Each structure stands twice: as C-alpha cells, then as structure tokens.
Amino acid sequence: MPELPEVESFGKYLDRTSLDKTIENVEVKNPELLQNVNADVLKEKLEGHKFKYTKRYGKYTFTALDNNFWLILHYGMTGRLKYFKNQDEAPSYDRLLITFEDGGHLAFDDPRKFGKINMTSSIEDFVKEKKLGSDATEINLKVFKEIFEKRKGAIKSLLMDQHIMAGIGNIYSDEILFQARIHPKVPANKLNSAQIERIFKVMKSVLKTSVDKRIADEELPDSFIIPHRKKNGKCPNSDIKLKTIKVSSRTAYYCPQCQKEIFE
Ligand SMILES: [Zn+2]
Incomplete structure (x- = not known):
C-alpha cells in the first residue's frame, strides 16, 4: 500500500513525465473513484490546461494546473501512475486516463479501486476538510x-x-x-x-x-x-x-x- 515514500515518488514521476503538456482529453473510466468532483467538472478543469508541478501532503499528491486548480490523487491500496505513448504499454486497470496533445498518456492505474480523485483550489482547505495532521x-x-x-x-x-x-x-x-x-x-x-x-x-x-x-x-x-x-x-x-x-x-x-x- 503506497505510503509517504511511494507517494512522494509518484509525484516526482508525474513531474518527470507530464508537465507543461496541453491536456487534450480526460477519460474517467471509474467515476466511483471521484470524491468531491464529478466527471464533467474534472474534464472541464483539466482539458486544454497543463500540469505545472506536484506537491505531496501525507499520502496525497496535489498537482497544480495552470488555472489555479489542483488535481488530487490518493493511491488507496494499489494505486500508481503510468505514463505511456504506445497502447501496448497501457496498464490494465486505468481508472483515469489523461491524454496529452503530444500523444502521451498518463494513467491512474488502480486494480483494487481504493484510490480517490479530488480537485481543490486550496490545498490548505482540503487538508483542513480532511482533518489531516x-x-x-x-x-x-x-x-x-x-x-x-x-x-x-x-x-x-x-x-x-x-x-x-x-x-x-x-x-x-x-x-x-x-x-x-x-x-x-x-x-x-x-x-x-x-x-x-x-x-x-x-x-x-x-x-x-x-x-x-x-x-x-x-x-x-x-x-x-x-x-x-x-x-x-x-x-x-x-x-x-x-x-x-x-x-x-x-x-x-x-x-x-x-x-x-x-x-x-
Ligand atoms: Zn530482532
């Protein structure tokens, strides 16, 4: 189960693979992972925008977009990120699939589906709302x-x-x-x-x-x-x-x- 060290590495992985590329398409394959956001709003906030950088707090990653929103991922029991270009490298359990203009994809892969997807405009508010230490x-x-x-x-x-x-x-x-x-x-x-x-x-x-x-x-x-x-x-x-x-x-x-x- 991903804890702080693994989640820190996922954030670094996202930053290494997926920054500053225009997001062309967002596919929510398992809407049950969405928490405080629905699929339409998530698409609207991501599509046409770019990821800028990632921060970690506890077991969450917060990835800044160029529109003042943050995509928040919690990796549950089995969540991880996978960036790929060729379909034959696609993971089997992608619950969220982000496609960039350059043809690359970032998948939130999570076989057991205990992961969670959120959005916020304030990390501080999110941390307070979740009552995180x-x-x-x-x-x-x-x-x-x-x-x-x-x-x-x-x-x-x-x-x-x-x-x-x-x-x-x-x-x-x-x-x-x-x-x-x-x-x-x-x-x-x-x-x-x-x-x-x-x-x-x-x-x-x-x-x-x-x-x-x-x-x-x-x-x-x-x-x-x-x-x-x-x-x-x-x-x-x-x-x-x-x-x-x-x-x-x-x-x-x-x-x-x-x-x-x-x-x-
Ligand atoms: Zn011993």
Whole structure:
C-alpha cells in the first residue's frame, strides 16, 4: 500500500513525465473513484490546461494546473501512475486516463479501486476538510512530543492515524518501531521522553532513506524490517523469526527480541 515514500515518488514521476503538456482529453473510466468532483467538472478543469508541478501532503499528491486548480490523487491500496505513448504499454486497470496533445498518456492505474480523485483550489482547505495532521516529513520534535506523550493509544495506531500525523501507514510504522526497538502495542503515554525522541529521529531517517530509494526505484536496505515482512520472515539483526500481532485491525510485524514488551 503506497505510503509517504511511494507517494512522494509518484509525484516526482508525474513531474518527470507530464508537465507543461496541453491536456487534450480526460477519460474517467471509474467515476466511483471521484470524491468531491464529478466527471464533467474534472474534464472541464483539466482539458486544454497543463500540469505545472506536484506537491505531496501525507499520502496525497496535489498537482497544480495552470488555472489555479489542483488535481488530487490518493493511491488507496494499489494505486500508481503510468505514463505511456504506445497502447501496448497501457496498464490494465486505468481508472483515469489523461491524454496529452503530444500523444502521451498518463494513467491512474488502480486494480483494487481504493484510490480517490479530488480537485481543490486550496490545498490548505482540503487538508483542513480532511482533518489531516501535520505531514510526517514536516513535523518537528516539539510538536511530535506534544502529540504523542499524552496519548493512551498503542504507539503503532497513533503513528498510522492520519488525523494525528499524515503519511505513515502499516508498513512504515512497523519499520519505525523496529528501528526504534519499541513494541507496536506500547501505549504512547508509557514511553519516556528519550524513547519518543528516538522514534522521532528514526522516523525522519527511515522516511529520508525510503523516499530516496523509491525515487531511484531501488530496493530498501536489507537491514530494514520491510523486506522481511512476510511469512517466515526473519529479523535482519538476529535471524529470529518475526512475529505478527493485530493493531487497529492491521497486521503488525515485529521482532520479539529487538522489540521487547517494556510495559505492564
Ligand atoms: Zn530482532
């Protein structure tokens, strides 16, 4: 499922392939992905216009048009972008197909259809309306501490809560807690100041490494838990078998040795 690092790379991909080209045609193949906009309005705002640049906030990309509107994409479980010129390169599950004057196409490909398409004239308003917390790459230590130190919820649930902080999901919260050596179910208010600070620092470094790797289309380091998050996966530190546990109805992977229970 695309989280902050993947979504950042999708934004870069869009910018690399699709800027400053006049949009000739927009085909909404699955209108159920549209949220606050209907197909006619989406077509009207896009056709004849050009994409200028993309910003990311949380798990959303916002692509600026030359008419002061932003196309907003949320990649759900399986969403991604694919630019192509020849029909034989067309993806199989294009829910939105944008055709440029130069014959190129940008497809929003999403097999499972949990993606979402929105438009706005103000990112700020959209973020407010969705009640998104601070973006995980922007948040500073002071705010992070204030947010986390008083809450009773499991640290993993809080890290994944987009209303508290935006961008982290099931996979990267596992990575952060593995590298910070914190059990996913520890209530945040049971963590001491040094532990919260460690989670914060690890989060920043995990995001930095992962964004760079995703943009370069390279694998994550083998020292990460993410490449080992699978059946019979082992801890990269010790060869101990990873365990799974349900947290907020998501399956967390953790190492029973590196991430010992530190609370009663
Ligand atoms: Zn371990």
